[in-house]
Amino acid sequence: MDITTKIAHFTSPLYLESGRILEPFDIAYETYGKLNEKKDNVILICHALSGSHHAAGLYAGDRKPGWWDGLIGDGKAIDTTKYFVICSNTIGSCFGSTGPMSEQYPSSEPYRLNFPVVTIKDMVKAQMQLLSSLGIHSVRAIIGGSMGGMQGLQFAVDYPNFAKDIIVLASTYATQPWAIAFNKVAIEAIRRDPRFNNGNYAKDEFKEQGCDGLAIGRIAGHISYLSPDSMNEKFGRAYVSNDGLFELFGRYEVERYMEYNTSNFSKIFDPLSYLYIVKAINTFNLSRGYESLHDAVSRIKAKVHLISFSGDMLFLPREMEHLAKMLKRNGQKYSYNEIESNYGHDAFLVELEKFDYIIKDVLELADS
């Protein structure tokens, strides 16, 4: 499978939900597989909060493949011998698409806190422009988990004729206060980090030492991505062997895991981008701009495949179920699967073997 990584430049304005305009803007994206002549073999992948356009494949010299490499590739559930797979970095993120640390044209200074708030609707709109620029006016399927699933649903509502199938994992129809509260830890931790300096940090400020506020917020995030069960299985009450039990800062293994997984992240991910993307997640509400959730959902023409995970502590299965029931009541095309898993929210990134066959079936059925 070959990877093509590109940045698309747009000089046309992106009219945002807030009324503000993003102009010009870039979208970083990757493609896997080949676009056929009819341009009807496209699958769009949408990433989650901390993800990027690098969904699959291994860069030369890299050890870690893209975040859904287990699903996307030659012969895999999302088969790149058949499909042309596209994944783009959302606007507001920090992996090549325009975000708060991008230059605010015509100045060469970054937007920082002048960057406009972007929403899931805006992320979707920007992706529509990207696809349009590639001459793609409809896709086979849109697939995403968590914030990626929100994008999938928003695509389905805002552009009803665009995709045949929408596959949504571990997501919701509107972010609930429980998830907003977890995000609040990150917001406050970043804002109150003196080195964040109200967004006026140097571009390489966090490269060496990381951003403490982001690392702290990310610990709360990781709690919500796991579950009591997965933590029991992974760590139990094991103590870091070198740490004395009666040392104040001696650590349990679960604490070491949290440190390890957040300190590196806080060197790589831009804290302003984190704030903006978290804002997009918090404001996600499929019904906004429509009369009601029912009104929004009724617009959907695609078949919507909802996959929840029983142990998801962030977006509870009942949220997906609520949507499934509404689709059912409306007589719309849908499927709903609650996957038995005690891993937690991150099951959509980790326990691929538990649901990859569903994706495969959906795509094969769409082919037939």
Add this chain to the structure above:
Amino acid sequence: MDITTKIAHFTSPLYLESGRILEPFDIAYETYGKLNEKKDNVILICHALSGSHHAAGLYAGDRKPGWWDGLIGDGKAIDTTKYFVICSNTIGSCFGSTGPMSEQYPSSEPYRLNFPVVTIKDMVKAQMQLLSSLGIHSVRAIIGGSMGGMQGLQFAVDYPNFAKDIIVLASTYATQPWAIAFNKVAIEAIRRDPRFNNGNYAKDEFKEQGCDGLAIGRIAGHISYLSPDSMNEKFGRAYVSNDGLFELFGRYEVERYMEYNTSNFSKIFDPLSYLYIVKAINTFNLSRGYESLHDAVSRIKAKVHLISFSGDMLFLPREMEHLAKMLKRNGQKYSYNEIESNYGHDAFLVELEKFDYIIKDVLELADS
């Protein structure tokens, strides 16, 4: 009901589980009701992480009564016309008992990070010395929720003949990694707060502005004290009306609640104490010092009344159930009630009417 607030000074050493010694030490405590001549009407109340010895009654000029005022008082479930109720501030805390900001005798400087790690076992031992100094050598019942419940269980194991009944709410037999992970947010947020300054802050450093690290950690705490259901009921997706939806730092009501509830707390509670008490919670393991949990539990002679809450997201009902099953298998005296509640962990502080009758029954039965 009259409140007596006192500080007891101990010049005898407290030998800690770590091998270190606390000497001298103070314990702040309150009593409600009257000790009878036989001294056999004593009920000991143990407080949770952020609690204090002020469990009941209203101080002159105060608007907020003690934290379990709904349970403790004349004619209430814990009836102060019958019982002599004692609640003491745990060692390590910051409401009058010896903690990290107390003077390290013989110097007049605070211990700060030189304060020894204290454990639930140590807190219990210190309370034994307090009761002993009051001429009380056995109690009717020990009652506590969360960390207070840990103390109740530790009393039951370490001093099997001391209490007739132990009532434990919303607690566990050993802190699980899920709870340790929530505490990790606070530990890292406090440690990395520059104003915390490795524990070398001025005594009144946080009085005006609060301690950011503690406030951030406390947000994570409040998430674990509530539940998705209680947040939906309390806040839903309501937005603070003055905040613009498309302002980056515009807030949902749940965010305002988190700010409100943590900013004041971070002015009052000492961040070093928070670190030490969180450490005591993390290291809580009823089996430590015994061959196994079974070995520890088998020592208990009191009747143990376990009360869990179905929506508790911090100490899951199954943890209490595990203990109940063990007591049952051993043929020990116990009762177990899982209270139907979607409030979350804090139900033990809030939904008193759901379990006060259990406490009343236990105490009345003990009288008969």
